[in-house]
Amino acid sequence: MTTKLLALIVAFAVLVAVPYWVPGIYYVNVGSQILFYAIFALGLNVLVGYAGLVSLGHAGLFGVTAYATGYMLQLGFGHPMAILIALIISMVSMAIFAALSLRSTGIGFIMITLALGEILWGLAYRWISLTGGDNGLSLKTRPAPFGFSLSDANTFYYATLVIFLLSLMAMAVFVRSPFGAALMGTRDQPRRMNALGYHVWAIRFYACMFSGLLTSISAVLFVYYTQFISPQTLALTASAEVLLMVISGGAGTLLGPIVGAALVVVVKTVVSGFIERWNFLLGAIFVAIVILMPEGLVPGTVRLWRMAWRKRPSPVTRDAEAKS
Amino acid sequence: MNLWLVLAVNSITFGGLLFLLSAGFSLIFGLMRIPNLTHGSLFMVGAYIGVTFILGIHGFQMNLWLAAILATISVAALGALAERLLLRRLPGDQLAQVLVTLGLSFMAADLCLMIWGGDPISVPTPHELEGFVRLGVLVFPAYRLAIIVIAAVVAVGLWLLLERTRLGAMIRAGVDDPDMARVVGIRVSQLFTIVFAMGAGLAAFAGIIGGPILTVYPGLDQDMLPLALVVVILGGTGSLLGSFVGSIIIGFICNFGQALLPELAYFVLFLPMLLVLLFRPQGLFGRHVP
Numbered sequence: 001m002t003t004k005l006l007a008l009i010v011a012f013a014v015l016v017a018v019p020y021w022v023p024g025i026y027y028v029n030v031g032s033q034i035l036f037y038a039i040f041a042l043g044l045n046v047l048v049g050y051a052g053l054v055s056l057g058h059a060g061l062f063g064v065t066a067y068a069t070g071y072m073l074q075l076g077f078g079h080p081m082a083i084l085i086a087l088i089i090s091m092v093s094m095a096i097f098a099a100l101s102l103r104s105t106g107i108g109f110i111m112i113t114l115a116l117g118e119i120l121w122g123l124a125y126r127w128i129s130l131t132g133g134d135n136g137l138s139l140k141t142r143p144a145p146f147g148f149s150l151s152d153a154n155t156f157y158y159a160t161l162v163i164f165l166l167s168l169m170a171m172a173v174f175v176r177s178p179f180g181a182a183l184m185g186t187r188d189q190p191r192r193m194n195a196l197g198y199h200v201w202a203i204r205f206y207a208c209m210f211s212g213l214l215t216s217i218s219a220v221l222f223v224y225y226t227q228f229i230s231p232q233t234l235a236l237t238a239s240a241e242v243l244l245m246v247i248s249g250g251a252g253t254l255l256g257p258i259v260g261a262a263l264v265v266v267v268k269t270v271v272s273g274f275i276e277r278w279n280f281l282l283g284a285i286f287v288a289i290v291i292l293m294p295e296g297l298v299p300g301t302v303r304l305w306r307m308a309w310r311k312r313p314s315p316v317t318r319d320a321e322a323k324s
Numbered sequence: 325m326n327l328w329l330v331l332a333v334n335s336i337t338f339g340g341l342l343f344l345l346s347a348g349f350s351l352i353f354g355l356m357r358i359p360n361l362t363h364g365s366l367f368m369v370g371a372y373i374g375v376t377f378i379l380g381i382h383g384f385q386m387n388l389w390l391a392a393i394l395a396t397i398s399v400a401a402l403g404a405l406a407e408r409l410l411l412r413r414l415p416g417d418q419l420a421q422v423l424v425t426l427g428l429s430f431m432a433a434d435l436c437l438m439i440w441g442g443d444p445i446s447v448p449t450p451h452e453l454e455g456f457v458r459l460g461v462l463v464f465p466a467y468r469l470a471i472i473v474i475a476a477v478v479a480v481g482l483w484l485l486l487e488r489t490r491l492g493a494m495i496r497a498g499v500d501d502p503d504m505a506r507v508v509g510i511r512v513s514q515l516f517t518i519v520f521a522m523g524a525g526l527a528a529f530a531g532i533i534g535g536p537i538l539t540v541y542p543g544l545d546q547d548m549l550p551l552a553l554v555v556v557i558l559g560g561t562g563s564l565l566g567s568f569v570g571s572i573i574i575g576f577i578c579n580f581g582q583a584l585l586p587e588l589a590y591f592v593l594f595l596p597m598l599l600v601l602l603f604r605p606q607g608l609f610g611r612h613v614p
Contacts, residue, residue, distance in 0.1 A: 054419060056426075103601060107418055111359050111553060112601060115594060118550040122590025129587065236546065240426055247423070277438060283430030290423045291413055 015161060019154045028153045029225075034265045035157075035164040036221035041245040041257035042171050043214025048243065049252030050180065051207045052187035053102075053109050056239050057117025058215055061097060063124055063234035065090040065219035070137035070229050071130070079143035087216050094212030098205050105190075117239055125231040136230030139223060150224065160221055167214055168258075174210065175254060183207050237279060244282065248289050250296025259298055329462060331579050337468040337537065339575025340475030344530035345548060346555040346567040347482055348523025354499040354562015355512075355519050358418050361425040362406070363527055364549030365432035370399045370528020371540040372440050375447050388450045388532070396529040403524025407517050415513075429545060437542050447535030467536055474533060478526070482564055495519060499562040551578070554597045560610020569608060 014021075018031045040062065047053045068089045072082035101112040124131045131137065142150040150156045174180045185193045186200045194200050223229055232238070241264060249260025267285075272278055293300050345367055352360045377391035386394070406428060414420040453467040486492035497505040498512050506512050531544075538544065555574050559566025573596065581592040600607060 054422075100598065100601065103605060107358060107422065108605075110419075110422060111557065114359075115550065115553060115557070115597060118553075119590055119594045122593075123588075126590055127587045237430065240430065243423075277434050279430045280434035280438075283427040283432075283434070286427030286430070287410065287424050290420045290427065291410065294420060 012165075018161075019157060025153045028157050030265065030269055032153070032157045032160045032221075032225060033269075034262045035160045036218045036225065037242070037245065037265055038258040038261035039164055039167045039214055039218035039221070040242050041249070041261045042167055043211045043218065044242050045246045045251060045257045046171075046174070046183075046207055046211040046214070048246050049250075049256075050175070050183050050187065051204055053105060053204065053207075054243070055101070055113040055211075056110055056236065056243065057097070057101075057113035057115075057120070058211075058242055059234050059236075059238035060117035060120035061090060061094055061212055061215050062219040062222070062238070062242075063120060063229070063231075064093045065216040066223040066229045066233060067124060067131055067137065069220055069223050070139055073139055074137065079141075079145075083143075083220055086220065087213075090216035090219070091209065091212060094209055094216075095205075097212070098208035102201060102204055102208065114236070114239075117234065117236065121231055121234040121236070124234050131231070134231065136228055138229075139227040142224050142227065156225065160225075163217060163221065167217065168254075170214075171254060179203070179206070237282070240286070241282065244286055244289075248285065248297055250298035250300070253296070253298050256296050256298040260296070263297070326462075331583055332576075333464055333468055335576040335579040336572065337471050337575070338578060339572040340472050341530050341534040341537075342551055342555055342571035342575055343475050343568055344478060344533070345527050346552045346559075346571055347479075347564060348519075348526040349552045350556045350559065350561055350563065350567040351495065351499075351519050352523045353556055355495060355502070356411075356418075356421070356516055358421045358425070359553065359556075360520070360523065361422060361549065362429045362432065363523070363552050364545035364547070365429045365436075366399055366403060366524045366527040367531040367548045368436060368540070368545040369402070369432055369531070370395045371447070371531035371535050371538075371544065372436055372445075373398055373528070374532030375445050375535055375540050376440075378447060379445075388447070388536075392529055392532045395532045396525045399528030400521040400525030404517050404521035406524075407520040411516075411520075412513070429549070433542065433545055440540075440542075442542055444539045444541035446539045447532070449536040471533060471537070478529075479564075479568055486564060491518070551593075554594060557597050557607060558600050560607025563607070563609040566607055566609030 019028050022028060022031065040058075044055065044058050047055050065086050068086035069082055072085050073079070077085065097113070097116055100116065101109050104112065125133060127133075142156070145159070148155050148159070150159055182193070182198055182203050185198065186203050190200050193203075222233075245260035245264045246257045247260070248263055249258065250256030267281070268278055271281060289296070295303075345363065349360060349363045352358070352363075374388075374391045374395035377386045377394055378388060379385065410424050410428070411421050414424065449467050453470050455466050456463045457466050457469055484492075486496060494505070494510045495515055495518075497508075497510060498515050502512050531540075551574060555567055555570035558573060559568070559570030574593070577593055577596065578589075581589040585592055
């Protein structure tokens with residue numbers, strides 16, 4: 001336990017000190033990107049990892065928040081009001097999204113979310129009077145909460161870090177809570193949970209809402225970071241990218257999606273400096289991970305670590321491994 | 325008046341193409357229980373390979389029909405290969421299979437961009453079908469009528485294959501109950517490869533036949549995949565009649581929607597799918613809920 005605490009403190013110190021040890025502003029911005037994509041991945045992991053529901057339409061919801069924020073700012077609302085309205089719109093959209101897609105699970109869920117994501121993409125692309133079509137929407141300013149202007153890369157990084165840590169804590173509480181346990185129950189044994197008197201559908205619905213909230217928060221950070229949104233943000237590729245973050249890091253683990261987000265953002269940033277063909281690599285990594293390391297990098301490394309130290313796995317992790 | 329008729333003909337043409345695309349998608353879905361997310365890519369790859377044959381390799385040009393047959397065969401082989409080498413490694417794990425098809429579709433899209441570039445390539449209409457056909461006072465473009473005829477012929481052929489042959493009976497058994505089919509001695513995993521190759525070939529065929537109307541461009545895969553998905557959700561998985569009726573409906577909605585409500589075309593397109601999901605989740609002619 002003490003080593004775990006120590007590791008957390010070290011990780012925290014490293015994250016806080018990022019603007020001081022990285023070589024330049026560019027890398028601070030990469031850090032911000034990793035953090036808000038990590039929030040997005042945490043949100044998707046609620047569904048993919050803990051509820052066993054794979055969504056291929058989350059980028060659509062992400063886009064709804066981003067467009068709503070941009071549009072509200074264009075209408076002349078202030079930043080706090082625009083963010084609030086955007087979050088409300090996103091939560092309502094997520095509720096509709098969930099009500100439609102939770103009619104089935106497994107492959108059916110994937111297909112419905114995929115279709116819903118495509119609808120939202122199509123709307124963003126075609127409904128030019130609202131979204132500007134391919135030209136997208138741009139945001140003129142970033143907000144300045146409590147007098148700190150977020151136009152500065154370092155300040156933006158710290159704001160993102162604070163929100164990221166809050167989201168991570170929310171996830172940690174959620175995983176340990178009775179609700180988290182119930183959700184994992186509906187993932188593994190929906191019928192038994194139903195027989196025990198749990199309302200499986202409602203539990204899944206609330207999980208969708210929680211996932212949607214994290215997604216929307218990351219989308220607000222994203223839209224202020226890029227100050228621009230176009231239909232590309234809602235494309236199937238974007239949904240798949242986040243899914244890759246979750247799956248590569250390890251679905252159903254607390255830290256996996258963060259590692260996955262860092263991996264994907266770094267590979268994407270580094271690789272796009274050399275080649276334009278990011279999508280090919282994305283697809284190849286996807287196929288390789290699904291076939292070779294289906295449990296993801298974090299659980300895979302933990303397993304190798306345990307094997308190296310010849311530590312007997314605790315019954316809980318053994319069960320988890322037996323399941324996967 | 326004439327506008328409506330032109331729109332209607334275009335709708336049926338597009339419906340025919342959609343049928344060629346979605347029949348395979350539907351069979352794969354019915355048999356293997358997975359939506360094959362590479363289906364749009366197969367359509368696009370077929371179109372690209374076909375157009376390469378038509379425009380000529382080392383000055384040797386082919387006509388559309390020969391190119392279509394060659395593209396169909398090569399893409400069918402690619403499909404069989406993908407099924408054998410990748411999907412076969414993940415037996416029973418449908419989620420992983422879907423993710424593999426998704427990854428493959430990205431790779432295919434990027435490879436096409438790398439090989440054929442970002443500019444749209446138009447496919448020349450074959451000379452013998454360049455003109456118009458007069459029916460009384462009405463004038464129809466000959467090529468569009470030809471597509472309708474081809475789609476109808478393929479539909480009848482597929483129907484005969486499924487309903488009147490031993491292979492078809494085996495596929496139908498696999499769609500209805502794969503476990504029982506295995507028990508009575510049908511090698512269902514072998515059917516997977518056959519159906520996957522067949523579906524891939526049909527998609528590629530649709531891609532090149534549709535080339536003169538749709539042109540070939542990067543992103544064609546992402547335009548077609550959702551349409552196949554909608555058709556199959558609407559018609560029901562594993563049902564040939566379902567994908568036929570679904571294709572015609574979506575063909576009409578697509579053309580009329582784009583003409584009448586261009587901004588909301590996508591929304592109108594997905595509306596019937598949502599209605600079907602809400603009130604008849606197995607689709608209009610489907611037998612089981614995906």
